[in-house]
Amino acid sequence: MNIARPGRLLRAPEHLLSREQLAAPPEQRRGFLRGAFAAAAALVATSARAQGDDHILKPPPHSLALGQPVALEGYGHPSKFEANLQRRQSPGLTPTRQASVSFAPLQGLFGIVTPSGLHFERHHQGWWDIDPSGHRLMVNGSDDKMLKRPMVFTMDELMRLPSVSRFHFIECGANTGMEWGNVAVPTVQYTHGMLSCSEFTGVRLIDVLDMCGVDLKRARFVLAEGADGSSMTRTIPMALVTSGQVLLAYGQNGEMLRPENGYPLRLVVPGVQGVSWVKYLRRIEVGDQPWATKDEDIHYVDLMADGQHRQYTSTQEVKSVVTTPSGGQVLLDQGFYNISGLAWSGRGKITKVDVSVDGGQNWRPARLETPVLDRCLSRFNMPWVWDGKPALVMSRATDETGHVQPSRAQLIAVRGRRSIYHNNSVQTWLVQESGEVKNVQLS
Amino acid sequence: MFSSPKLAALLLLVCAAAQAQTDKFTGIGRPATPAEVKAWDIDVRPDFKGLPPGRGTVAQGQDVWETKCAGCHGVFGESNEVFSALVGGTTKEDIKTGHVARLLDPSFPGRTTMMKVSHISTLWDYINRAMPWTAPKSLKPDEVYAVTAYMLSLADVLSADGELSDQNIAQVQQRLPNRLGKTTAHALWPDGRPAKPDAHGSACMKNCATEAKVASLLPDFARNAHGNLAQQQRLVGPQRGLDTQVRASAAPATAIAPTVKPVSALLSQYACLACHQIETKVVGPSFREVAAKYKDRSELREFFAARIKAGSTGVWGSIPMPAQDLPEADLAAISAWLAAGAKR
Numbered sequence: 001m002n003i004a005r006p007g008r009l010l011r012a013p014e015h016l017l018s019r020e021q022l023a024a025p026p027e028q029r030r031g032f033l034r035g036a037f038a039a040a041a042a043l044v045a046t047s048a049r050a051q052g053d054d055h056i057l058k059p060p061p062h063s064l065a066l067g068q069p070v071a072l073e074g075y076g077h078p079s080k081f082e083a084n085l086q087r088r089q090s091p092g093l094t095p096t097r098q099a100s101v102s103f104a105p106l107q108g109l110f111g112i113v114t115p116s117g118l119h120f121e122r123h124h125q126g127w128w129d130i131d132p133s134g135h136r137l138m139v140n141g142s143d144d145k146m147l148k149r150p151m152v153f154t155m156d157e158l159m160r161l162p163s164v165s166r167f168h169f170i171e172c173g174a175n176t177g178m179e180w181g182n183v184a185v186p187t188v189q190y191t192h193g194m195l196s197c198s199e200f201t202g203v204r205l206i207d208v209l210d211m212c213g214v215d216l217k218r219a220r221f222v223l224a225e226g227a228d229g230s231s232m233t234r235t236i237p238m239a240l241v242t243s244g245q246v247l248l249a250y251g252q253n254g255e256m257l258r259p260e261n262g263y264p265l266r267l268v269v270p271g272v273q274g275v276s277w278v279k280y281l282r283r284i285e286v287g288d289q290p291w292a293t294k295d296e297d298i299h300y301v302d303l304m305a306d307g308q309h310r311q312y313t314s315t316q317e318v319k320s321v322v323t324t325p326s327g328g329q330v331l332l333d334q335g336f337y338n339i340s341g342l343a344w345s346g347r348g349k350i351t352k353v354d355v356s357v358d359g360g361q362n363w364r365p366a367r368l369e370t371p372v373l374d375r376c377l378s379r380f381n382m383p384w385v386w387d388g389k390p391a392l393v394m395s396r397a398t399d400e401t402g403h404v405q406p407s408r409a410q411l412i413a414v415r416g417r418r419s420i421y422h423n424n425s426v427q428t429w430l431v432q433e434s435g436e437v438k439n440v441q442l443s
Numbered sequence: 444m445f446s447s448p449k450l451a452a453l454l455l456l457v458c459a460a461a462q463a464q465t466d467k468f469t470g471i472g473r474p475a476t477p478a479e480v481k482a483w484d485i486d487v488r489p490d491f492k493g494l495p496p497g498r499g500t501v502a503q504g505q506d507v508w509e510t511k512c513a514g515c516h517g518v519f520g521e522s523n524e525v526f527s528a529l530v531g532g533t534t535k536e537d538i539k540t541g542h543v544a545r546l547l548d549p550s551f552p553g554r555t556t557m558m559k560v561s562h563i564s565t566l567w568d569y570i571n572r573a574m575p576w577t578a579p580k581s582l583k584p585d586e587v588y589a590v591t592a593y594m595l596s597l598a599d600v601l602s603a604d605g606e607l608s609d610q611n612i613a614q615v616q617q618r619l620p621n622r623l624g625k626t627t628a629h630a631l632w633p634d635g636r637p638a639k640p641d642a643h644g645s646a647c648m649k650n651c652a653t654e655a656k657v658a659s660l661l662p663d664f665a666r667n668a669h670g671n672l673a674q675q676q677r678l679v680g681p682q683r684g685l686d687t688q689v690r691a692s693a694a695p696a697t698a699i700a701p702t703v704k705p706v707s708a709l710l711s712q713y714a715c716l717a718c719h720q721i722e723t724k725v726v727g728p729s730f731r732e733v734a735a736k737y738k739d740r741s742e743l744r745e746f747f748a749a750r751i752k753a754g755s756t757g758v759w760g761s762i763p764m765p766a767q768d769l770p771e772a773d774l775a776a777i778s779a780w781l782a783a784g785a786k787r
Contacts, residue, residue: 084674084684091669095526096714098576108677125573140480142492150475157471182659186669186687211468220634223486229579231572233486239635272633283483292489292562294569301559301625307546309559309624313631317640328672329682337681346633360653392655396644404644409654414642418549422631426644430657436685443658 078115084108087118090178090190098126101172103193106323106342111369112167112377114196116253121260122172122194122274124295125230130280132256132264135227137248139212141219142287148213155264158203158248165201165251166270167376169344171316173273173300176423180412183439187328191427191439192321195342197377200268201251204244209286216242219286223293224267227282234276235290235312236269245270248281270375271346272314273421275300302419310419316346318405319424320353320380320397326429327439334388339366343378345399352398353380359392359428359442360407366395391431392442408441487568491612494567498608499589501596507586508593511575514720520557520597529556530597533620538600541623557598561625563607563616566591577717577726706780709773718764721787728759730785738784747778 051057078085087102094100104120114120121127132155140150172194178184185191205222219238226232240246247268250256257263262279269276275295290296290312301309320343325331339357343350349372354363366380380395397405406414408425415422430440487493509518516522520530532545532555543558545551560566571587573579582590592607600618601607607615616622630638645651661668667687669675676684710716718726719733728736733747740746751774754766767774780786 081678084676084678086675088670088675095711096717097712098714098717105675107675125576125579138475138479138483140475140484142488150480151472152475152479153472160471161468183661186661186666186672187675189675190669207468208472211472225483225486229573229576231485231579233568233572237632237634240633285484285486287488289488289490291486291568292565293486294565294573297561297565297625298556298559298569303546303554304626307542307544307624308626309546310629310631311561311625311627312634313629315631315633317631317642324680325682328685328687329676330685331682354648359655361651361655363648363651392657398644398646403640404646406642406644407654410644411642424642430660435682437682438660440657441659442654443656 082108085118087120087193088189090185093178099124101174101194103189104196106188106193106195106321107326107329109323110379112197112342112371112379113253114198116198116255116258116261119196119198119252119258119261120172120194123260124232125228127260128228128280129259130227130264135264135280135282137208137265137281138283139208140283140285141214142223142285146215146219146286146288147209148215149211151208151212153208155250158208158265159250161203161207163201163203163251164247165199166247166268167197167199167371167373168268168270169195169197169316169375169377170268170274170277171195171319171344171346173275173313173316173421176425176427177420179441180417180419180423183441186439188321188323188326188427191327192342194274195344195377197344198252199254200247200249202247202249202265202268205241205246205248205267205284206244208248209241209284214286218288220288221286221290223283223285223287223291224276224278224281225283225285226262226278227280231282232275232278232295233291233293234278235293235296236267236272236276240269240272271316271348273300273316276314300421302415302421304419305416313422316344317422317424318345318347318350318397318399318403319343320350320395320405321427322355322393322395322429325393325431325437327437329437331386331431331435331437333435334386337384337386339382339384339393341366341380341395343368343380343395343397344376345397345401345403346375347403348400349374349376350378350397351400353378354396354398355380355382356394356396357384357391360394360426363396386431388433390433392440393429393431393437394426396426409443485568485572487564487571489562489564491564491609494564494609494612495584496609497584497588498606498610499585499587499592500606501589501592501601501603503585504589504591504593504596507582507590511582512590514723514726515576515717520555520594527555528553529594531555532558533598535599537620538618541619541621543621543624546621546624557594557620559621559624561619561622563591563595563612563619566594567612575726706776709769709777713767713769713773713777715777721785727764730781734781734783734785743782744775744778747781748774751777 085105085108087104089100089102102121104114104118135155137153141147175194176191179191221238222236222241224234224236236246248265249268250265252261257266265281266279267277267281296312301311302313303309320341322339322341324340339355343353353366353368355366356363364382366382369379372378406425411425428440428442430438515526516529522528532551533543537543545558567587570590588607592601592605595601596603596605630640671686671688673684673686719730721730723729737743751767754764
């Protein structure tokens, strides 16, 4: 028997190195690897068992014994080998954990759906797990004539109404906000992780407003209000409601919303920044002018160079990011890689994503995976053979309105560097000769 | 009743049409009672619709502020290390112009609430619905007026002997420093008007003009600032995470002891500071008071650790401290710091 390419077979390093060695920096790891290869080669030369990969030749315990029973866990967990993928805080970003944010680990996600337990979190005054039997939704008008009947609904009642299920992304307006001035964070989890995508199930808000006899000639805005301590409030333009896009959602990825995401009821406002997707939704008020709430007049306002703040900046414009390879990763070797990433737009579907590996001098169209949905994450992929030389990897998305994602320089030329919110510029990752990938900005 | 039978018939028709929508979903929902609407409809708009009658003086506001707000926001709204500053950065000239001039200065550190806010209704509404942080909705309307008045006095919008009420709030609004500092002339407000985006990318595919020089990247000293990246990446697949506990120059691996966080960071991390300050009583007693009260006890560290874990009620007042769930090492560090007198 002859193993034609024993070296190749032994290549995958986790078969040769301990986890500690794997976690070592690349130069050092290559040292370990050389040692391991030498040892393995010696083994090939001398051992009677040098017939191939021990993972094949020596049956592992899971092939030789009885496994676990059904329903060991009533609600299953990811494999223990996946424990590195967690939502995480960015150290020093916020001083308390109740008014804070955790970032989704985009670097490890496939396709377009965010597992509910890894969905990013943003809380303004801490989160609650609210008993749905006591939760109520009230709909009223800012004056007596805005609607005919102020009404109250229980969760039981809302869940009896005709429901729709739709996939949409949700992105915090401040996503990538730490990067306006310079590179501030190391990985895609922290640069772009205030982004998630789920299938949401719920009732169209317009159906509920119709039940209340809303006067659509006068009603120009709705106010959404949460039931938590902050009772967060946001103004939503009526155009989004009458088109049937805005949902009163209770379902997320086949189950009820997670408490951190607003259980039992949240607003879904496709294409609009996450702060408008009010969680623990308790009230909808219909009115004829915006409310200038705290999160519309003090926060979520974008400072321009002339000293004016743009107010009610809500739409999340066309944006994309390469998630593999991305910052903080180390490529294991030269050769073939599948560049993969996410693209999205608050104005509709993604129509095109281009990828560059030379810092934006030359671009190639990436393959858009299905499904490509309205105001939803889209997954793109592009084949790439890494020759071991430094590479600057970027992606650039176009949406169905024809809007092309701006470069960092193009965005800053218009907005300056002090907006905090709505940074949708092209992200660059530098792949170094060592295989180490770094977050960089070009000029 | 109706003066014309025609009008009555028309009204009946209109009512029937309106009823149709409800009938479509028979049995779903019920009318809200006036008391229910009153209980929840607490929002206040920029035109002051929804503002309840009431009044409060700057002096009254200072009293409320010092007991309920200063712990987090500082006696003068300058805030502490936990929260960002509310007041500062505005001038008497801004009160005249309605634009905060410091917003033009990129070197001015931070932007305070008073530099940004354009409506007094925004302050009133938010204080009323969400403050104090650990006991939202506990202030009476007159207290909300008073606290708002105190904040405005710190920015010279009201004088030290001033008062804010439903009667004068519209006049006071005309003195808010950044009242004219907002614009909706942009493409990001999806209110149905057609709008053209302001920042466009290029669709160039070949030999494009670029900025191909790396201008910014994380300095090496910040390599490990987000924890060890090797532990934040999947263990299988095309790549691994970078071990950021090892220096970039790749010196031989040495065992690195877990870093011990300073107690101040722990107090912040576990939100202890939301209720306790080091020297001043806020919602709960100051750490110094706690340390002093029990200083003669034996096994003081163990005592504090047990108290933090279990929570307590009635020792310092009526507001209970909930049980705290934190790792043993961090619990031990905080307990040891308390046992040593809660020194800065």
